Amino acid sequence: xxxxxxxxxxxxxxxxxxxxxxxxxxxxxxxxxxxxxxxxxxxxxxxxxxxxxxxxxxxxxxxxxxxxxxxxxxxxxxxxxxxxxxxxxxxxxxxxxxxxxxxxxxxxxxxxxxxxxxxxxxxxxxxxxxxxxxxxxxxxxxxxxxxxxxxxxxxxxxxxxxxxxxxxxxxxxxxxxxxxxxxxxxxxxxxxxxxxxxxxxxxxxxxxxxxxxxxxxxxxxxxxxxxxxxxxxxxxxxxxxxxxxxxxxxxxxxxxxxxxxxxxxxxxxxxxxxxxxxxxxxxxxxxxxxxxxxxxxxxxxxxxxxxxxxxxxxxxxxxxxxxxxxxxxxxxxxxxxxxxxxxxxxxxxxxxxxxxxxxxxxx
Amino acid sequence: xxxxxxxxxxxxxxxxxxxxxxxxxxxxxxxxxxxxxxxxxxxxxxxxxxxxxxxxxxxxxxxxxxxxxxxxxxxxxxxxxxxxxxxxxxxxxxxxxxxxxxxxxxxxxxxxxxxxxxxxxxxxxxxxxxxxxxxxxxxxxxxxxxxxxxxxx
Numbered sequence: 001x002x003x004x005x006x007x008x009x010x011x012x013x014x015x016x017x018x019x020x021x022x023x024x025x026x027x028x029x030x031x032x033x034x035x036x037x038x039x040x041x042x043x044x045x046x047x048x049x050x051x052x053x054x055x056x057x058x059x060x061x062x063x064x065x066x067x068x069x070x071x072x073x074x075x076x077x078x079x080x081x082x083x084x085x086x087x088x089x090x091x092x093x094x095x096x097x098x099x100x101x102x103x104x105x106x107x108x109x110x111x112x113x114x115x116x117x118x119x120x121x122x123x124x125x126x127x128x129x130x131x132x133x134x135x136x137x138x139x140x141x142x143x144x145x146x147x148x149x150x151x152x153x154x155x156x157x158x159x160x161x162x163x164x165x166x167x168x169x170x171x172x173x174x175x176x177x178x179x180x181x182x183x184x185x186x187x188x189x190x191x192x193x194x195x196x197x198x199x200x201x202x203x204x205x206x207x208x209x210x211x212x213x214x215x216x217x218x219x220x221x222x223x224x225x226x227x228x229x230x231x232x233x234x235x236x237x238x239x240x241x242x243x244x245x246x247x248x249x250x251x252x253x254x255x256x257x258x259x260x261x262x263x264x265x266x267x268x269x270x271x272x273x274x275x276x277x278x279x280x281x282x283x284x285x286x287x288x289x290x291x292x293x294x295x296x297x298x299x300x301x302x303x304x305x306x307x308x309x310x311x312x313x314x315x316x317x318x319x320x321x322x323x324x325x326x327x328x329x330x331x332x333x334x335x336x337x338x339x340x341x342x343x344x345x346x347x348x349x350x351x352x353x354x355x356x357x358x359x360x361x362x363x
Numbered sequence: 364x365x366x367x368x369x370x371x372x373x374x375x376x377x378x379x380x381x382x383x384x385x386x387x388x389x390x391x392x393x394x395x396x397x398x399x400x401x402x403x404x405x406x407x408x409x410x411x412x413x414x415x416x417x418x419x420x421x422x423x424x425x426x427x428x429x430x431x432x433x434x435x436x437x438x439x440x441x442x443x444x445x446x447x448x449x450x451x452x453x454x455x456x457x458x459x460x461x462x463x464x465x466x467x468x469x470x471x472x473x474x475x476x477x478x479x480x481x482x483x484x485x486x487x488x489x490x491x492x493x494x495x496x497x498x499x500x501x502x503x504x505x506x507x508x509x510x511x512x513x514x515x516x
Contacts, residue, residue: 042422042490065422084426108432128432129439135457137436311486330486352421352490 008285009301015221033362037078038322038334039066046080046362047334047350049325054336054346060096063089064215069113070120071310071360072150078360079150081108081122087123088146090153093363104146105158109166110356113150114176114195121147121193123179126164140162143187157198163187163209164352170224171241172217176201177303178226180211190228190239204244208232214294215241215271221311225297227274227281231267234287248299252285252292261289261310261330263310269313275321280339284312291315291326291337308347317355325356343355396466399510406459407452411505413500414445418492424476427489435462435472463508470508477501 005221035057036049046066048058057346066089068081077099078091086107090099107122124146126139143164163181170177175195181187190210194201210228218224226239235251252269268287274296275282281294289310295304309328312335316325326335334347334354414437414455416423422424429437440447462471476492477483484494493501 040490042488043420044417044422045420047405064417065426083430084422127431128436131430131454132456137432137458138437141430237447317430327383333489353488 006124033075033150033327034318035360035362036334037069037071038325038327038350038354038357039063039069039080039361040332040353041067041083041355042353043066043351045351047354049334049350051323051325051336054115055349056348056350059351066356067109067354068122068353070111070113070359072113073115074117075361077150078358079111079120080115082110083107086150088120090150093360100153101153102148102153102155103145104155106140108146110168112168112170112177113298114170115172118150119195120150121168121170121177122146122148123165123168124158125166143181145177145193159193159198159200161191161200162189164359167210167212168213169213169326170195170221171215173221173223173303175222176212178215180209180213180228181208182211182231185250186277190226200315202244204239204246206230206246210237211267212271214274215345216274216278216281224337227272227283229272229283231265231270232270234285236269236272236283250294250299251288252283252288253304254303255288255290255304255306257286259306260289261287271312271326273315273317273324275317275339276319277321280321282315282317282339284315284326286311286329287311288312289328289330291335291342292343293339304341305337305342305344307335308344309335313354314356316359319359325357327357329355334363386408390471392462393469395464395466400468401456401460401463401465401507402512403453403456403512404467405507405511406456407454407501408513410459411452411455413446413503416500418500419508421492422489424489424492433488435459435475449476465510467508470507473504473508476504 017040033255038047042090044064045059045061047056050057066080067083071078076093080089085095086104087101089101092099096162104123107127109125111122113120124142124144128137128139130138138287144161146155147157149156168177168179177193178231179191181189188207188209190204190206194200207223208230216224216228223241227236238248239246269285272283273278285294289312292304309331310327310359313329314327324337334348417423427438436458438451464470475484475487478491478494479485481495
Protein backbone atom coordinates (compact mmCIF):
# COMPACT_ATOMS: atom_id res chain seq x y z
CA UNK A 1 0.00 0.00 0.00
CA UNK A 2 2.97 2.25 0.51
CA UNK A 3 5.70 2.95 -1.96
CA UNK A 4 8.29 0.90 -0.17
CA UNK A 5 5.82 -1.88 0.14
CA UNK A 6 5.08 -1.74 -3.54
CA UNK A 7 8.76 -1.83 -4.26
CA UNK A 8 9.07 -4.98 -2.22
CA UNK A 9 6.23 -6.46 -4.21
CA UNK A 10 7.90 -5.28 -7.40
CA UNK A 11 11.04 -7.17 -6.49
CA UNK A 12 9.00 -10.31 -5.97
CA UNK A 13 7.25 -9.75 -9.25
CA UNK A 14 10.57 -9.29 -10.96
CA UNK A 15 11.77 -12.61 -9.67
CA UNK A 16 8.61 -14.30 -10.88
CA UNK A 17 8.90 -12.67 -14.27
CA UNK A 18 12.47 -13.85 -14.69
CA UNK A 19 11.56 -17.35 -13.69
CA UNK A 20 8.67 -17.64 -16.09
CA UNK A 21 10.18 -15.60 -18.92
CA UNK A 22 7.28 -13.21 -18.84
CA UNK A 23 7.79 -9.51 -19.30
CA UNK A 24 5.69 -7.52 -16.87
CA UNK A 25 3.49 -8.40 -13.95
CA UNK A 26 0.28 -7.42 -15.66
CA UNK A 27 1.29 -8.95 -18.97
CA UNK A 28 2.15 -12.11 -17.12
CA UNK A 29 -1.49 -12.90 -16.41
CA UNK A 30 -3.01 -15.30 -15.63
CA UNK A 31 0.16 -16.70 -14.07
CA UNK A 32 0.64 -13.60 -11.93
CA UNK A 33 -0.46 -13.84 -8.36
CA UNK A 34 -0.83 -10.11 -7.97
CA UNK A 35 -4.10 -9.22 -6.30
CA UNK A 36 -5.92 -6.14 -5.05
CA UNK A 37 -7.51 -6.49 -1.63
CA UNK A 38 -10.52 -4.25 -1.27
CA UNK A 39 -12.00 -3.67 2.17
CA UNK A 40 -15.63 -2.64 2.62
CA UNK A 41 -16.08 -0.33 5.58
CA UNK A 42 -19.86 -0.59 5.58
CA UNK A 43 -19.86 -4.32 5.00
CA UNK A 44 -18.81 -7.60 6.54
CA UNK A 45 -16.38 -8.94 3.98
CA UNK A 46 -13.33 -8.10 1.88
CA UNK A 47 -13.06 -8.60 -1.86
CA UNK A 48 -10.03 -9.82 -3.76
CA UNK A 49 -9.62 -8.52 -7.30
CA UNK A 50 -7.46 -10.05 -10.02
CA UNK A 51 -5.95 -7.15 -11.98
CA UNK A 52 -5.53 -9.38 -15.02
CA UNK A 53 -9.28 -9.57 -15.47
CA UNK A 54 -10.41 -6.72 -13.21
CA UNK A 55 -12.91 -9.06 -11.65
CA UNK A 56 -13.52 -10.16 -8.09
CA UNK A 57 -12.05 -13.63 -7.67
CA UNK A 58 -12.91 -14.12 -4.03
CA UNK A 59 -14.95 -12.63 -1.23
CA UNK A 60 -13.90 -13.38 2.34
CA UNK A 61 -16.68 -13.05 4.88
CA UNK A 62 -16.34 -12.31 8.56
CA UNK A 63 -14.64 -8.92 8.39
CA UNK A 64 -17.15 -6.46 9.75
CA UNK A 65 -16.27 -2.77 9.48
CA UNK A 66 -12.67 -3.35 8.51
CA UNK A 67 -10.69 -0.15 8.16
CA UNK A 68 -7.03 -0.64 7.20
CA UNK A 69 -5.35 -3.41 5.24
CA UNK A 70 -1.73 -4.22 4.47
CA UNK A 71 0.03 -7.33 3.19
CA UNK A 72 3.33 -8.65 4.43
CA UNK A 73 6.08 -7.88 1.89
CA UNK A 74 6.39 -11.61 1.11
CA UNK A 75 2.64 -12.04 0.86
CA UNK A 76 2.57 -14.64 3.61
CA UNK A 77 0.07 -12.71 5.67
CA UNK A 78 -2.57 -10.06 5.29
CA UNK A 79 -3.32 -7.74 8.18
CA UNK A 80 -6.60 -5.92 8.69
CA UNK A 81 -7.52 -3.31 11.27
CA UNK A 82 -11.03 -3.90 12.52
CA UNK A 83 -13.19 -1.19 14.02
CA UNK A 84 -15.72 -3.77 15.21
CA UNK A 85 -13.09 -5.65 17.18
CA UNK A 86 -10.62 -2.82 17.98
CA UNK A 87 -7.93 -5.17 16.79
CA UNK A 88 -5.49 -6.00 14.04
CA UNK A 89 -6.44 -9.32 12.49
CA UNK A 90 -3.63 -11.41 11.04
CA UNK A 91 -4.71 -13.68 8.18
CA UNK A 92 -2.67 -16.48 6.65
CA UNK A 93 -1.85 -15.74 3.03
CA UNK A 94 -2.24 -19.34 1.91
CA UNK A 95 -5.39 -20.40 3.73
CA UNK A 96 -6.96 -16.95 4.16
CA UNK A 97 -7.90 -18.06 7.65
CA UNK A 98 -7.42 -15.94 10.75
CA UNK A 99 -4.23 -16.53 12.65
CA UNK A 100 -4.83 -14.13 15.49
CA UNK A 101 -6.78 -11.07 16.51
CA UNK A 102 -4.43 -8.64 18.25
CA UNK A 103 -6.18 -6.28 20.71
CA UNK A 104 -5.35 -2.59 20.33
CA UNK A 105 -5.49 0.38 22.68
CA UNK A 106 -8.47 1.88 20.89
CA UNK A 107 -10.32 2.30 17.63
CA UNK A 108 -7.95 1.57 14.72
CA UNK A 109 -7.86 3.32 11.38
CA UNK A 110 -5.06 2.95 8.82
CA UNK A 111 -2.21 0.49 9.32
CA UNK A 112 1.19 0.22 7.67
CA UNK A 113 4.09 -2.19 7.81
CA UNK A 114 7.86 -1.80 7.82
CA UNK A 115 9.78 -2.97 4.74
CA UNK A 116 11.17 -5.96 6.66
CA UNK A 117 7.64 -6.97 7.62
CA UNK A 118 8.50 -7.11 11.32
CA UNK A 119 6.44 -4.22 12.66
CA UNK A 120 2.97 -2.90 12.01
CA UNK A 121 1.91 0.58 13.00
CA UNK A 122 -1.78 1.16 13.65
CA UNK A 123 -3.40 4.58 13.73
CA UNK A 124 -5.64 4.89 16.77
CA UNK A 125 -8.47 7.38 16.50
CA UNK A 126 -10.24 9.04 19.37
CA UNK A 127 -13.14 7.04 20.75
CA UNK A 128 -16.19 9.02 21.80
CA UNK A 129 -17.26 6.99 24.80
CA UNK A 130 -17.06 9.36 27.76
CA UNK A 131 -20.55 10.21 29.00
CA UNK A 132 -19.45 11.72 32.32
CA UNK A 133 -20.83 15.07 31.19
CA UNK A 134 -23.90 13.69 29.45
CA UNK A 135 -25.58 14.76 27.22
CA UNK A 136 -22.17 15.82 25.96
CA UNK A 137 -20.28 12.77 24.71
CA UNK A 138 -16.55 13.33 24.93
CA UNK A 139 -13.63 11.47 23.44
CA UNK A 140 -11.51 9.32 25.67
CA UNK A 141 -7.73 9.81 25.76
CA UNK A 142 -7.00 6.99 23.37
CA UNK A 143 -5.40 8.63 20.32
CA UNK A 144 -1.98 7.64 19.11
CA UNK A 145 -0.16 4.84 17.39
CA UNK A 146 0.02 1.18 18.41
CA UNK A 147 3.10 -0.83 17.51
CA UNK A 148 2.67 -4.51 16.73
CA UNK A 149 5.43 -7.08 16.57
CA UNK A 150 4.56 -9.47 13.74
CA UNK A 151 6.73 -12.28 15.10
CA UNK A 152 4.94 -12.55 18.42
CA UNK A 153 1.75 -11.02 17.01
CA UNK A 154 1.39 -8.78 20.03
CA UNK A 155 1.06 -5.09 20.64
CA UNK A 156 4.36 -4.02 22.11
CA UNK A 157 3.75 -0.32 22.60
CA UNK A 158 1.20 2.46 22.46
CA UNK A 159 2.62 5.82 21.46
CA UNK A 160 0.20 8.26 23.05
CA UNK A 161 -0.35 11.44 21.07
CA UNK A 162 -2.46 14.53 21.20
CA UNK A 163 -5.34 14.10 18.80
CA UNK A 164 -6.63 10.95 17.23
CA UNK A 165 -4.78 9.42 14.30
CA UNK A 166 -6.49 8.54 11.05
CA UNK A 167 -3.59 8.01 8.66
CA UNK A 168 0.06 7.09 8.96
CA UNK A 169 2.84 6.03 6.61
CA UNK A 170 6.02 4.11 7.24
CA UNK A 171 8.74 5.84 5.23
CA UNK A 172 10.26 3.87 2.31
CA UNK A 173 13.45 3.21 4.28
CA UNK A 174 11.46 2.04 7.28
CA UNK A 175 13.17 4.50 9.61
CA UNK A 176 10.20 6.69 10.45
CA UNK A 177 6.43 6.73 10.62
CA UNK A 178 4.67 9.87 9.41
CA UNK A 179 1.57 10.45 11.49
CA UNK A 180 -1.33 12.80 10.86
CA UNK A 181 -2.84 13.84 14.19
CA UNK A 182 -6.09 14.74 12.58
CA UNK A 183 -8.84 12.68 14.11
CA UNK A 184 -10.30 15.20 16.51
CA UNK A 185 -8.64 16.75 19.52
CA UNK A 186 -7.50 19.85 17.60
CA UNK A 187 -3.91 18.69 17.65
CA UNK A 188 -2.97 20.41 14.39
CA UNK A 189 0.37 18.70 14.06
CA UNK A 190 2.16 16.10 12.02
CA UNK A 191 4.21 13.73 14.17
CA UNK A 192 7.23 11.75 13.05
CA UNK A 193 7.99 8.55 14.94
CA UNK A 194 11.47 7.01 14.99
CA UNK A 195 11.03 3.27 14.43
CA UNK A 196 14.20 2.45 16.36
CA UNK A 197 12.84 3.88 19.60
CA UNK A 198 9.15 4.03 18.77
CA UNK A 199 9.04 7.53 20.22
CA UNK A 200 8.04 10.79 18.58
CA UNK A 201 11.20 12.24 17.04
CA UNK A 202 9.77 15.58 15.94
CA UNK A 203 6.54 17.33 15.14
CA UNK A 204 5.50 19.93 12.63
CA UNK A 205 2.62 22.34 13.34
CA UNK A 206 0.03 22.13 10.57
CA UNK A 207 -3.45 23.57 10.59
CA UNK A 208 -5.37 21.51 9.65
CA UNK A 209 -3.27 18.48 10.45
CA UNK A 210 -2.21 16.35 7.47
CA UNK A 211 -4.18 13.29 6.51
CA UNK A 212 -3.78 11.27 4.35
CA UNK A 213 -0.14 11.47 3.28
CA UNK A 214 2.16 9.99 0.63
CA UNK A 215 5.93 9.72 0.85
CA UNK A 216 8.55 9.91 -1.91
CA UNK A 217 12.14 8.79 -1.59
CA UNK A 218 15.52 9.94 -2.78
CA UNK A 219 17.85 7.83 -4.91
CA UNK A 220 19.52 6.51 -1.77
CA UNK A 221 16.17 5.36 -0.44
CA UNK A 222 15.85 8.02 2.24
CA UNK A 223 12.72 10.09 2.62
CA UNK A 224 12.41 13.03 0.24
CA UNK A 225 8.99 14.67 0.34
CA UNK A 226 5.71 14.20 2.13
CA UNK A 227 2.61 14.99 0.13
CA UNK A 228 -0.24 15.74 2.47
CA UNK A 229 -3.94 16.28 2.09
CA UNK A 230 -5.78 17.86 4.97
CA UNK A 231 -9.44 16.99 4.66
CA UNK A 232 -10.53 20.59 4.32
CA UNK A 233 -9.02 21.48 0.96
CA UNK A 234 -9.39 19.78 -2.40
CA UNK A 235 -5.66 19.47 -2.92
CA UNK A 236 -2.41 18.81 -1.10
CA UNK A 237 0.74 20.34 0.34
CA UNK A 238 4.37 19.40 -0.20
CA UNK A 239 6.61 19.05 2.85
CA UNK A 240 10.37 18.68 2.62
CA UNK A 241 11.34 15.97 5.07
CA UNK A 242 14.94 17.12 5.60
CA UNK A 243 14.21 20.80 6.26
CA UNK A 244 10.81 20.16 7.85
CA UNK A 245 9.35 23.01 5.82
CA UNK A 246 5.99 23.22 4.10
CA UNK A 247 6.46 24.27 0.49
CA UNK A 248 4.07 24.15 -2.39
CA UNK A 249 0.31 24.09 -1.90
CA UNK A 250 -1.63 22.59 -4.80
CA UNK A 251 -5.36 22.86 -5.46
CA UNK A 252 -6.77 20.18 -7.71
CA UNK A 253 -8.20 21.60 -10.96
CA UNK A 254 -11.94 21.79 -10.91
CA UNK A 255 -14.22 19.73 -13.12
CA UNK A 256 -17.61 20.47 -14.58
CA UNK A 257 -20.48 20.68 -12.13
CA UNK A 258 -22.43 17.71 -13.41
CA UNK A 259 -19.47 15.43 -12.88
CA UNK A 260 -18.95 16.53 -9.29
CA UNK A 261 -19.99 14.44 -6.37
CA UNK A 262 -21.55 16.82 -3.88
CA UNK A 263 -20.92 14.57 -0.92
CA UNK A 264 -17.26 15.39 -0.53
CA UNK A 265 -16.98 16.36 3.13
CA UNK A 266 -15.78 15.58 5.72
CA UNK A 267 -12.62 14.99 3.68
CA UNK A 268 -13.11 16.31 0.19
CA UNK A 269 -9.77 14.94 -0.99
CA UNK A 270 -8.78 11.68 0.67
CA UNK A 271 -6.08 9.55 -0.88
CA UNK A 272 -2.78 10.13 -2.68
CA UNK A 273 0.18 7.94 -3.49
CA UNK A 274 3.56 8.10 -5.18
CA UNK A 275 4.10 5.53 -7.92
CA UNK A 276 6.81 2.99 -7.12
CA UNK A 277 8.99 4.41 -9.93
CA UNK A 278 8.81 7.80 -8.11
CA UNK A 279 7.75 9.55 -11.30
CA UNK A 280 4.12 10.33 -10.58
CA UNK A 281 1.95 11.52 -7.74
CA UNK A 282 -1.57 10.13 -8.00
CA UNK A 283 -4.24 12.08 -6.12
CA UNK A 284 -7.94 11.37 -5.80
CA UNK A 285 -10.76 13.70 -4.97
CA UNK A 286 -13.85 12.46 -3.19
CA UNK A 287 -15.65 15.69 -3.98
CA UNK A 288 -14.96 15.43 -7.69
CA UNK A 289 -15.00 11.61 -7.91
CA UNK A 290 -11.86 11.93 -9.98
CA UNK A 291 -8.22 10.87 -10.17
CA UNK A 292 -5.46 13.38 -10.92
CA UNK A 293 -1.81 12.82 -11.80
CA UNK A 294 1.22 15.07 -11.26
CA UNK A 295 4.73 14.48 -12.50
CA UNK A 296 7.50 14.25 -9.90
CA UNK A 297 9.67 15.76 -8.64
CA UNK A 298 8.40 18.99 -10.22
CA UNK A 299 4.77 18.45 -9.11
CA UNK A 300 3.50 19.48 -12.52
CA UNK A 301 -0.12 18.72 -13.36
CA UNK A 302 -0.57 16.01 -15.98
CA UNK A 303 -4.28 15.30 -16.18
CA UNK A 304 -7.50 14.03 -14.67
CA UNK A 305 -9.97 11.22 -15.22
CA UNK A 306 -13.47 11.34 -13.83
CA UNK A 307 -14.54 8.00 -12.46
CA UNK A 308 -17.56 5.84 -13.15
CA UNK A 309 -18.18 5.47 -9.45
CA UNK A 310 -18.79 8.20 -6.89
CA UNK A 311 -16.90 9.20 -3.77
CA UNK A 312 -13.30 8.26 -4.51
CA UNK A 313 -11.98 7.62 -1.00
CA UNK A 314 -8.81 5.59 -1.30
CA UNK A 315 -6.44 4.09 -3.83
CA UNK A 316 -3.62 1.67 -4.37
CA UNK A 317 -1.09 1.49 -7.20
CA UNK A 318 0.23 -1.59 -8.93
CA UNK A 319 3.95 -2.36 -8.51
CA UNK A 320 4.65 -1.58 -12.17
CA UNK A 321 3.35 1.99 -11.66
CA UNK A 322 0.85 1.50 -14.47
CA UNK A 323 -2.50 1.30 -12.74
CA UNK A 324 -4.51 2.68 -9.87
CA UNK A 325 -7.40 0.96 -8.14
CA UNK A 326 -9.72 3.52 -6.61
CA UNK A 327 -12.38 2.76 -4.01
CA UNK A 328 -15.64 4.53 -4.87
CA UNK A 329 -17.18 4.69 -1.41
CA UNK A 330 -20.57 6.06 -2.36
CA UNK A 331 -21.42 3.62 -5.15
CA UNK A 332 -19.84 0.41 -3.85
CA UNK A 333 -17.38 -0.07 -6.68
CA UNK A 334 -13.65 -0.06 -7.36
CA UNK A 335 -12.32 1.66 -10.47
CA UNK A 336 -9.29 0.39 -12.36
CA UNK A 337 -7.46 3.27 -14.03
CA UNK A 338 -4.61 3.21 -16.56
CA UNK A 339 -2.25 5.94 -15.39
CA UNK A 340 -0.52 6.58 -18.71
CA UNK A 341 -3.70 7.18 -20.70
CA UNK A 342 -5.88 8.26 -17.75
CA UNK A 343 -8.59 5.90 -18.94
CA UNK A 344 -10.88 4.04 -16.63
CA UNK A 345 -10.52 0.37 -17.53
CA UNK A 346 -13.23 -1.11 -15.36
CA UNK A 347 -15.72 -0.35 -12.63
CA UNK A 348 -15.79 -3.39 -10.37
CA UNK A 349 -18.74 -4.02 -8.01
CA UNK A 350 -17.60 -4.79 -4.46
CA UNK A 351 -19.18 -4.45 -1.00
CA UNK A 352 -20.73 -1.60 0.94
CA UNK A 353 -18.56 1.51 1.27
CA UNK A 354 -15.31 0.22 -0.20
CA UNK A 355 -12.50 2.04 1.55
CA UNK A 356 -8.85 1.17 2.06
CA UNK A 357 -7.26 -1.24 -0.36
CA UNK A 358 -3.87 -2.85 -0.78
CA UNK A 359 -1.61 -4.77 -3.11
CA UNK A 360 -1.02 -8.41 -2.26
CA UNK A 361 1.22 -10.93 -3.92
CA UNK A 362 -0.24 -14.35 -3.21
CA UNK A 363 2.38 -16.71 -1.79
CA UNK B 364 -35.49 14.67 -2.56
CA UNK B 365 -35.59 18.43 -2.32
CA UNK B 366 -34.69 18.12 1.33
CA UNK B 367 -31.86 15.79 0.42
CA UNK B 368 -30.58 18.32 -2.08
CA UNK B 369 -30.51 21.02 0.54
CA UNK B 370 -28.62 18.67 2.80
CA UNK B 371 -26.03 18.29 0.07
CA UNK B 372 -25.58 22.03 -0.27
CA UNK B 373 -25.33 22.62 3.45
CA UNK B 374 -22.99 19.71 4.03
CA UNK B 375 -20.80 20.73 1.13
CA UNK B 376 -20.50 24.28 2.32
CA UNK B 377 -19.63 23.55 5.91
CA UNK B 378 -16.14 22.22 5.75
CA UNK B 379 -14.48 24.02 8.61
CA UNK B 380 -14.32 20.95 10.74
CA UNK B 381 -11.51 18.96 12.16
CA UNK B 382 -9.69 17.04 9.51
CA UNK B 383 -10.76 13.49 9.12
CA UNK B 384 -13.32 13.93 11.82
CA UNK B 385 -16.65 12.25 11.47
CA UNK B 386 -18.28 15.21 13.10
CA UNK B 387 -20.13 16.09 9.94
CA UNK B 388 -21.63 19.52 9.75
CA UNK B 389 -25.18 19.05 10.85
CA UNK B 390 -27.93 19.83 8.37
CA UNK B 391 -31.03 21.47 9.77
CA UNK B 392 -33.60 19.05 11.09
CA UNK B 393 -37.09 18.95 9.60
CA UNK B 394 -39.90 20.48 11.60
CA UNK B 395 -41.63 18.39 14.24
CA UNK B 396 -45.32 17.62 13.92
CA UNK B 397 -47.49 18.88 16.72
CA UNK B 398 -49.04 16.20 18.88
CA UNK B 399 -46.54 13.48 18.03
CA UNK B 400 -44.11 12.25 20.68
CA UNK B 401 -41.29 9.74 20.61
CA UNK B 402 -42.07 6.72 22.78
CA UNK B 403 -39.32 5.51 25.11
CA UNK B 404 -40.58 1.94 25.49
CA UNK B 405 -40.85 1.52 21.74
CA UNK B 406 -37.34 2.89 21.40
CA UNK B 407 -35.92 0.62 24.07
CA UNK B 408 -37.57 -2.59 22.96
CA UNK B 409 -37.91 -2.18 19.19
CA UNK B 410 -35.50 0.46 17.94
CA UNK B 411 -32.36 -0.27 19.95
CA UNK B 412 -32.20 -3.89 18.76
CA UNK B 413 -32.04 -2.60 15.17
CA UNK B 414 -28.77 -0.87 16.01
CA UNK B 415 -27.25 -4.07 17.38
CA UNK B 416 -28.57 -6.41 14.71
CA UNK B 417 -25.99 -7.97 12.41
CA UNK B 418 -27.54 -7.93 8.97
CA UNK B 419 -26.09 -9.96 6.11
CA UNK B 420 -23.58 -7.98 4.09
CA UNK B 421 -23.63 -4.98 6.42
CA UNK B 422 -21.76 -3.71 9.44
CA UNK B 423 -23.81 -3.08 12.57
CA UNK B 424 -24.93 0.48 13.24
CA UNK B 425 -23.53 0.18 16.76
CA UNK B 426 -19.94 -0.35 15.61
CA UNK B 427 -19.47 3.11 14.13
CA UNK B 428 -22.04 5.09 16.04
CA UNK B 429 -20.66 4.16 19.46
CA UNK B 430 -17.11 5.11 18.46
CA UNK B 431 -17.25 8.19 16.30
CA UNK B 432 -18.58 11.67 16.80
CA UNK B 433 -21.32 11.59 14.21
CA UNK B 434 -24.52 13.39 15.15
CA UNK B 435 -26.22 10.05 15.77
CA UNK B 436 -24.42 8.53 18.73
CA UNK B 437 -24.99 5.48 20.90
CA UNK B 438 -23.38 4.94 24.27
CA UNK B 439 -20.93 2.08 24.63
CA UNK B 440 -22.26 -1.22 25.91
CA UNK B 441 -20.87 -2.29 29.27
CA UNK B 442 -18.05 -4.83 28.97
CA UNK B 443 -19.51 -8.23 28.16
CA UNK B 444 -23.04 -6.90 27.73
CA UNK B 445 -25.11 -7.67 24.65
CA UNK B 446 -27.64 -4.91 25.19
CA UNK B 447 -27.91 -1.60 27.01
CA UNK B 448 -29.06 -1.33 30.61
CA UNK B 449 -31.88 0.97 31.64
CA UNK B 450 -29.69 3.98 32.35
CA UNK B 451 -27.85 3.58 29.07
CA UNK B 452 -31.10 3.17 27.15
CA UNK B 453 -32.34 6.44 28.59
CA UNK B 454 -29.14 8.12 27.47
CA UNK B 455 -29.54 6.65 23.99
CA UNK B 456 -33.12 7.93 23.93
CA UNK B 457 -31.86 11.44 24.63
CA UNK B 458 -29.11 11.15 22.04
CA UNK B 459 -31.37 9.90 19.27
CA UNK B 460 -33.45 13.05 19.52
CA UNK B 461 -30.63 14.73 17.61
CA UNK B 462 -31.68 12.75 14.53
CA UNK B 463 -35.27 11.71 15.22
CA UNK B 464 -37.92 14.40 14.81
CA UNK B 465 -41.40 13.54 16.08
CA UNK B 466 -43.80 13.14 13.17
CA UNK B 467 -41.22 13.50 10.38
CA UNK B 468 -40.06 10.61 8.22
CA UNK B 469 -37.51 13.03 6.82
CA UNK B 470 -35.66 12.56 10.10
CA UNK B 471 -32.01 11.63 9.48
CA UNK B 472 -32.36 8.41 11.48
CA UNK B 473 -34.96 7.31 8.92
CA UNK B 474 -33.62 8.69 5.65
CA UNK B 475 -29.87 8.60 6.12
CA UNK B 476 -29.39 4.79 6.11
CA UNK B 477 -32.05 4.24 3.41
CA UNK B 478 -30.83 3.59 -0.13
CA UNK B 479 -31.18 6.61 -2.37
CA UNK B 480 -33.03 4.45 -4.90
CA UNK B 481 -35.67 3.86 -2.23
CA UNK B 482 -35.95 7.56 -1.41
CA UNK B 483 -33.14 7.89 1.10
CA UNK B 484 -30.11 10.13 1.27
CA UNK B 485 -27.43 9.85 -1.41
CA UNK B 486 -24.72 8.86 0.99
CA UNK B 487 -24.38 7.26 4.39
CA UNK B 488 -20.92 6.53 5.77
CA UNK B 489 -22.10 3.05 6.71
CA UNK B 490 -23.57 2.30 3.32
CA UNK B 491 -27.08 1.62 2.16
CA UNK B 492 -28.34 -0.24 5.21
CA UNK B 493 -31.91 -0.56 3.93
CA UNK B 494 -32.57 -1.30 0.28
CA UNK B 495 -36.27 -0.64 0.43
CA UNK B 496 -38.91 0.95 2.59
CA UNK B 497 -40.45 -2.45 3.12
CA UNK B 498 -37.50 -3.58 5.20
CA UNK B 499 -38.92 -4.40 8.66
CA UNK B 500 -36.04 -2.70 10.46
CA UNK B 501 -36.55 0.47 8.45
CA UNK B 502 -40.27 0.28 9.20
CA UNK B 503 -39.38 0.20 12.89
CA UNK B 504 -37.35 3.41 12.55
CA UNK B 505 -40.16 5.03 10.63
CA UNK B 506 -42.72 3.92 13.22
CA UNK B 507 -40.59 5.38 15.98
CA UNK B 508 -40.48 8.90 14.56
CA UNK B 509 -44.20 8.71 13.83
CA UNK B 510 -44.83 8.09 17.52
CA UNK B 511 -45.60 4.39 17.39
CA UNK B 512 -46.02 2.65 20.74
CA UNK B 513 -45.28 -0.92 21.76
CA UNK B 514 -48.94 -1.69 22.22
CA UNK B 515 -49.75 -0.60 18.67
CA UNK B 516 -47.80 -3.50 17.13
